[in-house]
Each structure stands twice: as structure tokens, then as C-alpha cells.
Amino acid sequence: MVNADVTLHDVVRLLADNEGEARRTLNMVPSENAMSGLAKLPMLLDPAHRYFFNESDHPDRWHFRGGRRVHELETGLAVPLLRELGRAEHVSVRPLSGLNAMTLVLAALGGEPGSTVVTVAAENGGHFATPDVAARLGLGVEFLRGSGPHALDLDHAAELLARVRPSLVYVDQSHCLFPIDVASLVATVRAVSPETLVHVDASHWFGLVLGGAFRNPLDEGADSLGGSTHKTFPGPQKAVVLTRDAAMDRRIRDTQDYLVSSHHFASTIGLGIALLEFRDFGGPAYARAVVENTRRFGRLLHDRGITVAAADRGFSAGHQLWLDTERDGVAPKVAADRLHAAGLRVNFMAGLPGFTGQGVRIGLNEATYQGLAGDDFTELADVFAAAVRDSEPLGGLADRVASLRTRTRVGAPVDSTSSLFENALALCADSLRTTQVAAPSPQGVTS
Incomplete structure (x- = not known):
């Protein structure tokens, strides 16, 4: 239930906190992606x-x-x-x-x-x-x-x-x-x-x-x-x-x-x-990079002792990887909780083909869109494996993910000083100014 004492200031503060968290974390859910401002x-x-x-x-x-x-x-x-x-x-x-x-x-x-x-x-x-x-x-x-x-x-x-x-x-x-x-x-x-x-x-x-x-x-x-x-x-x-x-x-x-x-x-x-x-602005290059990054990340996790499905076939031909952390001694929900505390958002679920129980499902689509490339994935794999095993403090791992996001965040496909960008910001500001709730006057006429 909604708390009756919640104000619009509380709502905006919560949304702002969520935005701040989103900028410090990395979403690896394969059925989600980011989009530009x-x-x-x-x-x-x-x-x-x-x-x-x-x-x-x-x-x-x-x-x-x-x-x-x-x-x-x-x-x-x-x-x-x-x-x-x-x-x-x-x-x-x-x-x-x-x-x-x-x-x-x-x-x-x-x-x-x-x-x-x-x-x-x-x-x-x-x-x-x-x-x-x-x-x-x-x-x-x-x-x-x-x-x-x-x-x-x-x-x-x-x-x-x-x-x-x-x-x-x-x-x-x-x-x-x-x-x-x-x-x-x-x-x-x-x-x-x-x-x-x-x-x-x-x-x-x-x-x-x-x-x-x-x-x-x-x-x-x-x-x-x-x-x-x-x-x-x-x-x-x-x-x-x-x-x-x-x-x-x-x-x-x-x-x-x-x-x-x-x-x-x-x-x-x-x-x-x-x-x-x-x-x-590079859609085909992005699509190729998703496939390349996914296969590479599968290999990086495999090399760090994480059981990744389809290792005999190169792990994946697309954006998804399936991890059998149960075989590695970590229940998938526990693995997902640890990853969340380390700033990484993943799925854990039953029903993955070939799995008898639950597994962890991840995607490299949003990470690629956010600009991760090259050695970023080596760093990400180190953090990921350490989080699953709880072998390093999760708060420190979250700081490393936040640093990774800061280094790789993708900007707008135009110069942020251009008139296009400035006009977009002005539209946002004007929209906020014109959506304030107006209380009716005693005569029933809004001011």
C-alpha cells in the first residue's frame, strides 16, 4: 500500500536515487536494454x-x-x-x-x-x-x-x-x-x-x-x-x-x-x-560487438571456474549466457543476490533448456550498448566471478562496477554543446514546468 504521508518531493527523491543507482550499476538482464536520452x-x-x-x-x-x-x-x-x-x-x-x-x-x-x-x-x-x-x-x-x-x-x-x-x-x-x-x-x-x-x-x-x-x-x-x-x-x-x-x-x-x-x-x-x-551511429557495429562480447565473456567466466552452458559450442551465438552456478556450489538465487550487491543485475530462473533446476541467465546487450569493450570485460569477469563466490567484499566490487560504468558511459550521438542537445534540454525543462498540478480556486476555476 502507498504510504498516505508520501509527498511529491518523496517521489522525485526516490526517482533521483534510482537514477543515481542505475548510473553506478550494470544491467545484465538479456530481456532489457537501455536507450538514449x-x-x-x-x-x-x-x-x-x-x-x-x-x-x-x-x-x-x-x-x-x-x-x-x-x-x-x-x-x-x-x-x-x-x-x-x-x-x-x-x-x-x-x-x-x-x-x-x-x-x-x-x-x-x-x-x-x-x-x-x-x-x-x-x-x-x-x-x-x-x-x-x-x-x-x-x-x-x-x-x-x-x-x-x-x-x-x-x-x-x-x-x-x-x-x-x-x-x-x-x-x-x-x-x-x-x-x-x-x-x-x-x-x-x-x-x-x-x-x-x-x-x-x-x-x-x-x-x-x-x-x-x-x-x-x-x-x-x-x-x-x-x-x-x-x-x-x-x-x-x-x-x-x-x-x-x-x-x-x-x-x-x-x-x-x-x-x-x-x-x-x-x-x-x-x-x-x-x-x-x-x-x-553504428547499429551494425553494435550488433557484431554484442555477439563478440558475449562469446568472449562466456570464455572469461569459464576460465574463472564458472560453469557456462554450451562451452563445447562457444557458449552462445547471440547475447545470452546461461550459468549453472548450482554445479559450482552456489544456489542461483544466492548468486543473483551477491551479484546485485556487487552492482550487477541478472536473472535467476527455472526452465532454461538443459537445466534440471534453476540457472543464472545473463546478457551482454546492454553492457555493449553502454560502451564496454576490450579489457572492460576482463575487469567485469573478475568482479562477476568474485561476487558469485563471495571471495571479495561485495561493497568493494560494487565500487569497481561503478568505476567501470563511469569510464564507459556512452554519451549522446551528437556534441553535447550543439543546438540539438540544448534544445532537447530546454524541452525537458519546459515540460517539467508545465506539468505542475494546479489546485482549483474557491470558484472552481484553476489559476
């Missing part, structure tokens, strides 16, 4: 209050006019950049989150109630929510499986597809060290059930796909691609759906009007800014 700016301004529905800019469809002045920051910035970087003719920026995009795709492409969809089994990294969401839409669910946690059995897939003739194959790696071979899976689908659609949920891989570090599933033959925009892509917490098929795009659009009301217009503008930064 410029990309966050629209969320502080008037577009955060507005609906925007008139994507065609038709003069008779401006029923909500609050976003009219800046609507091209969606239609002329975010959407064209997604088409360019995602190599797709059709884009929806309506989904609010990865799970919302999943629901939209299953509703639009999964067929009528009673139809069957096929998705990835949990033991092969499939998302926990997909079967339940599909079932709540009246869809039957079958599972793609494999002999190990990082590959699918295509012979089993062919038998399954021929038997159930699903409306949709929904590829949804959530726990993922290595990407599914989309081209081979699509070839199998086309051979035995050609009417079946293939959608790839690339939430975890999205920044690596847009940056060219991973092959684009649309190039591999998938009918559609989607996912959240805040994991390997350093953008806002929302999601997108891309396709090259006009009929499929129409199905998505016909469905989204009934599943998404406000699509958070300001976040969509923020996505456009993040895409522009990604294209013009």
Missing part, C-alpha cells in the same frame, strides 16, 4: 498524451487531432526505417509489447477457433506464454521438439506438420543461445504443409537482425517477423510486426484495431529516433 524525449512531451490513428493522413480521418503536427515521426520516420532495416514492405508499429505482438499474430494468422498452431517446445526455448495465449484464442497447440536444447528435429517436424496441417508455425525462442535454422524449418514446412504460414518472433534477436549480425528470417523464407524492441535492439518497450506479403499485412491490420487502442504514440516516436540512431 534523445529517444526517451518524446515520452516526456505532449505526444505521450495523444492518440494517433490516421496512418494514411486522410483529411476525413483526423478524428483525433492531437498528433497531427508530429504524425510523420511515425509514418515518415519509424515506419520507413523499419522497412529499410528490416527489409519488409509492410510494418505494424501498433503492438505494445512482445506478448501483445504474440497475441496479435496468433489472432490474425492462427486461423479460426479450432485451428492448430505449432510452436517451439519449452525444453527447446519456446516462450512459456505462447501455448496459453493460443489456447485462450481457441487454438489447438502442437510442439516442435529436438534432441537437445539448441536445435529442432526436422524429421519430427515434417511428421507433425503432415499430420496436423497447422494454420501457423510460430517460432518463439525466448531462452536462446543459438538461433533456430529458419531456412531449413521453412523448407520443411513448404514441402509437407505448403499452406501453413511461418512467423518468427525475434524479440531477443531483433537488434542483431536489424544490425545484420543475424540473417533476417524474411530472407530465410518466413512469412512474417516480429517481436519486442528493447532487448538486443536499444529501443522503447513496445513491439512490431513486419512482412513482405500484402494480404498478411491486411490480416494484421484488420485484427489490430480490436486488440490495440492507444499504441503509445510517444513510444513509437522514440522507436523512430532509436532506429535513426541505430542506422546512422
Whole structure:
């Protein structure tokens, strides 16, 4: 419950304390990322209050006019950049989150109630929510499986597809060290059930796909691609759906009007800014660095005696690493608590493919975005291993993480003395000044 004595000063103080802590710590949760101050700016301004529905800019469809002045920051910035970087003719920026995009795709492409969809089994990294969401839409669910946690059995897939003739194959790696071979899976689908659609949920891989570090599933033959925009892509917490098929795009659009009301217009503008930064300020280099840093960090932890999954395969092909600290004598929750005290934020969880109990899941995506490189990772590995083992005072380790963040913090992609930067600061200050609560006068008129 909220303490009745809490004031606005208390709220601002808590937010300020959190910001200070965030600048001294390092987030290594693979499903989260940072974004630039410029990309966050629209969320502080008037577009955060507005609906925007008139994507065609038709003069008779401006029923909500609050976003009219800046609507091209969606239609002329975010959407064209997604088409360019995602190599797709059709884009929806309506989904609010990865799970919302999943629901939209299953509703639009999964067929009528009673139809069957096929998705990835949990033991092969499939998302926990997909079967339940599909079932709540009246869809039957079958599972793609494999002999190990990082590959699918295509012979089993062919038998399954021929038997159930699903409306949709929904590829949804959530726990993922290595990407599914989309081209081979699509070839199998086309051979035995050609009417079946293939959608790839690339939430975890999205920044690596847009940056060219991973092959684009649309190039591999998938009918559609989607996912959240805040994991390997350093953008806002929302999601997108891309396709090259006009009929499929129409199905998505016909469905989204009934599943998404406000699509958070300001976040969509923020996505456009993040895409522009990604294209013009090193997105492909960032994507390559994420993969290189992840594999290197896996080796560094392995060399320090931490049990890292998939050591025989180079630990990872993307941004995630899975640590079996239980085998090293430290319960995953205890390891996560120690790491937190040392200024490092990680996941601990059950359900990692190949694990019998809980494991620690980490990502190098935000560390890379924050600017860590080279010997920074050697220092980070030393701190990480010492924290897991509690072999050095955790307060001292936290100081080393804070020092690491100070040395590597990434600035804005423009000169901080430029007029662009100064104008952005002025907008922030003006927004704060104009959002103070005004108490009504005795006559009921605000001053």
C-alpha cells in the first residue's frame, strides 16, 4: 500500500536515487536494454498524451487531432526505417509489447477457433506464454521438439506438420543461445504443409537482425517477423510486426484495431529516433560487438571456474549466457543476490533448456550498448566471478562496477554543446514546468 504521508518531493527523491543507482550499476538482464536520452524525449512531451490513428493522413480521418503536427515521426520516420532495416514492405508499429505482438499474430494468422498452431517446445526455448495465449484464442497447440536444447528435429517436424496441417508455425525462442535454422524449418514446412504460414518472433534477436549480425528470417523464407524492441535492439518497450506479403499485412491490420487502442504514440516516436540512431551511429557495429562480447565473456567466466552452458559450442551465438552456478556450489538465487550487491543485475530462473533446476541467465546487450569493450570485460569477469563466490567484499566490487560504468558511459550521438542537445534540454525543462498540478480556486476555476 502507498504510504498516505508520501509527498511529491518523496517521489522525485526516490526517482533521483534510482537514477543515481542505475548510473553506478550494470544491467545484465538479456530481456532489457537501455536507450538514449534523445529517444526517451518524446515520452516526456505532449505526444505521450495523444492518440494517433490516421496512418494514411486522410483529411476525413483526423478524428483525433492531437498528433497531427508530429504524425510523420511515425509514418515518415519509424515506419520507413523499419522497412529499410528490416527489409519488409509492410510494418505494424501498433503492438505494445512482445506478448501483445504474440497475441496479435496468433489472432490474425492462427486461423479460426479450432485451428492448430505449432510452436517451439519449452525444453527447446519456446516462450512459456505462447501455448496459453493460443489456447485462450481457441487454438489447438502442437510442439516442435529436438534432441537437445539448441536445435529442432526436422524429421519430427515434417511428421507433425503432415499430420496436423497447422494454420501457423510460430517460432518463439525466448531462452536462446543459438538461433533456430529458419531456412531449413521453412523448407520443411513448404514441402509437407505448403499452406501453413511461418512467423518468427525475434524479440531477443531483433537488434542483431536489424544490425545484420543475424540473417533476417524474411530472407530465410518466413512469412512474417516480429517481436519486442528493447532487448538486443536499444529501443522503447513496445513491439512490431513486419512482412513482405500484402494480404498478411491486411490480416494484421484488420485484427489490430480490436486488440490495440492507444499504441503509445510517444513510444513509437522514440522507436523512430532509436532506429535513426541505430542506422546512422553504428547499429551494425553494435550488433557484431554484442555477439563478440558475449562469446568472449562466456570464455572469461569459464576460465574463472564458472560453469557456462554450451562451452563445447562457444557458449552462445547471440547475447545470452546461461550459468549453472548450482554445479559450482552456489544456489542461483544466492548468486543473483551477491551479484546485485556487487552492482550487477541478472536473472535467476527455472526452465532454461538443459537445466534440471534453476540457472543464472545473463546478457551482454546492454553492457555493449553502454560502451564496454576490450579489457572492460576482463575487469567485469573478475568482479562477476568474485561476487558469485563471495571471495571479495561485495561493497568493494560494487565500487569497481561503478568505476567501470563511469569510464564507459556512452554519451549522446551528437556534441553535447550543439543546438540539438540544448534544445532537447530546454524541452525537458519546459515540460517539467508545465506539468505542475494546479489546485482549483474557491470558484472552481484553476489559476
